[in-house]
Amino acid sequence: MDRHESLFARAQGVLPGGVSSPVRAFKSVGGHPRYIVRGEGATLVGAEGERWTDFCLAWGPLILGHAHPSIVEAVTRSVRDGVAFGTVHEGEIELGEKILQAFPGRDRVRLVCTGTEAVMTALRIARGATGRPKVLKFGGCYHGHGDGMLVKAGSGLVTLGVGDSAGVSPAVAADTVVVPLDDEQALDDAFAKWGDEIAAAIVEPLPANNGLLTQRPEWLRHLRAACTKHGALLILDEVITGFRFGYHGYERVVDVPADLTTLGKIVGGGMPVAAVVGRAAEMDLLAPKGPVYQAGTMAGNPVCVAAGIATLDVLAKGDVYAHLDALGRHFDALPKRSRWVRQGPILWPWLGAGEPPRTDSAIPSSVRAPFGKMHAAWLEAGIYFPPSAFEVGFLCSAHTTGDLDRLVEVAERALDD
Numbered sequence: 426m427d428r429h430e431s432l433f434a435r436a437q438g439v440l441p442g443g444v445s446s447p448v449r450a451f452k453s454v455g456g457h458p459r460y461i462v463r464g465e466g467a468t469l470v471g472a473e474g475e476r477w478t479d480f481c482l483a484w485g486p487l488i489l490g491h492a493h494p495s496i497v498e499a500v501t502r503s504v505r506d507g508v509a510f511g512t513v514h515e516g517e518i519e520l521g522e523k524i525l526q527a528f529p530g531r532d533r534v535r536l537v538c539t540g541t542e543a544v545m546t547a548l549r550i551a552r553g554a555t556g557r558p559k560v561l562k563f564g565g566c567y568h569g570h571g572d573g574m575l576v577k578a579g580s581g582l583v584t585l586g587v588g589d590s591a592g593v594s595p596a597v598a599a600d601t602v603v604v605p606l607d608d609e610q611a612l613d614d615a616f617a618k619w620g621d622e623i624a625a626a627i628v629e630p631l632p633a634n635n636g637l638l639t640q641r642p643e644w645l646r647h648l649r650a651a652c653t654k655h656g657a658l659l660i661l662d663e664v665i666t667g668f669r670f671g672y673h674g675y676e677r678v679v680d681v682p683a684d685l686t687t688l689g690k691i692v693g694g695g696m697p698v699a700a701v702v703g704r705a706a707e708m709d710l711l712a713p714k715g716p717v718y719q720a721g722t723m724a725g726n727p728v729c730v731a732a733g734i735a736t737l738d739v740l741a742k743g744d745v746y747a748h749l750d751a752l753g754r755h756f757d758a759l760p761k762r763s764r765w766v767r768q769g770p771i772l773w774p775w776l777g778a779g780e781p782p783r784t785d786s787a788i789p790s791s792v793r794a795p796f797g798k799m800h801a802a803w804l805e806a807g808i809y810f811p812p813s814a815f816e817v818g819f820l821c822s823a824h825t826t827g828d829l830d831r832l833v834e835v836a837e838r839a840l841d842d
């Protein structure tokens with residue numbers, strides 16, 4: 426038994442399933458998780474001294490790679506001044522201003538700690554603003570683990586939500602309307618049926634939690650127009666996409682503006698920071714200004730906020746995005762037999778037949794077995810990719826073109842075997 430296996434055996438006696446978040450358990454690729462002792466740039470160092478080129482990057486926050494000097498310096502300085510104040514400090518204003526620069530026409534930012542919280546808060550604002558109970562979401566989109574978001578499409582074209590997790594009350598699930606992605610008619614049917622009850626539609630504008638499901642811009646525009654027509658707010662969940670395609674939201678890429686935007690991951694530079702962004706009209710409904718309650722002991726924590734500011738400062742210079750674009754072009758130009766979906770610095774191996782999917786239901790379960798082989802080969806060859814056929818990989822400023830060559834080469838060797 427190596428150190429990873431003995432630590433995982435010990436963990437299972439303490440933590441449910443041995444982990445603090447489910448997908449870390451490697452259940453979908455088999456085997457055991459790898460214990461990490463250190464990260465440096467694009468490299469993860471394992472408990473047995475292994476070195477892996479990291480394409481998981483903490484599930485997306487580390488666009489600057491591990492232990493970026495600017496973040497380390499900002500956090501170290503902040504820690505020395507005290508790790509929490511429980512009251513106001515200048516850093517939260519500064520981070521809020523830096524976020525707003527990227528979202529023209531928006532006036533306010535509420536800082537929270539996780540993407541889950543940001544979504545819960547945005548939904549509560551939408552319900553508070555409209556006085557309506559229901560939320561429309563799309564099959565295959567993940568919006569954190571709030572009760573009402575743990576529902577997906579049932580068998581019908583348009584279904585009222587049924588809980589996807591034990592422990593979600595049927596009453597809460599029933600307030601979530603689930604519609605398939607990429608389907609104007611299903612969307613129109615849902616609005617025709619429940620239009621005056623729907624407070625908001627929430628979507629990942631580039632769904633990246635169930636494969637990488639690139640949406641048609643005209644579908645996104647249809648959604649925008651339907652929300653406006655029926656008086657529902659459009660929430661773009663940009664926890665993954667925000668600040669990843671440039672110093673802005675993905676809404677600029679597709680030209681579909683949100684009423685409320687949820688951010689996480691990159692805005693905290695690897696620390697627990699997330700945010701809701703919107704216009705004063707809706708955001709000022711939040712307490713203490715308005716009647717929609719939301720609060721947090723750790724919200725706007727000075728150390729976490731320092732990491733977010735340092736990250737956005739580096740990104741604002743622009744050269745990281747230029748590097749990521751160059752990596753993307755290199756990846757596209759690589760001679761490949763394997764098929765991948767790439768959007769900016771997000772990669773996903775497409776192991777099904779035919780065109781890359783736009784809906785979760787278009788991904789067959791047969792992708793699991795070849796992905797499992799690829800994943801095992803990557804680990805062996807010094808590459809750490811997220812341990813699931815349905816998760817995407819991320820690029821960071823520390824990756825090189827050689828890292829991409831190797832990712833593809835090892836994947837193809839595994840598939841040939």
Ligand SMILES: Cc1ncc(COP(=O)(O)O)c(C=O)c1O
Pocket residue numbers: 484538539540541542544567568569570629634662663664665689690699
């Ligand atoms: C689009 C999206 N929304 C919300 C969340 C939840 O964020 P967190 O895990 O920080 O609660 C995630 C997490 O991956 C996400 O990808």
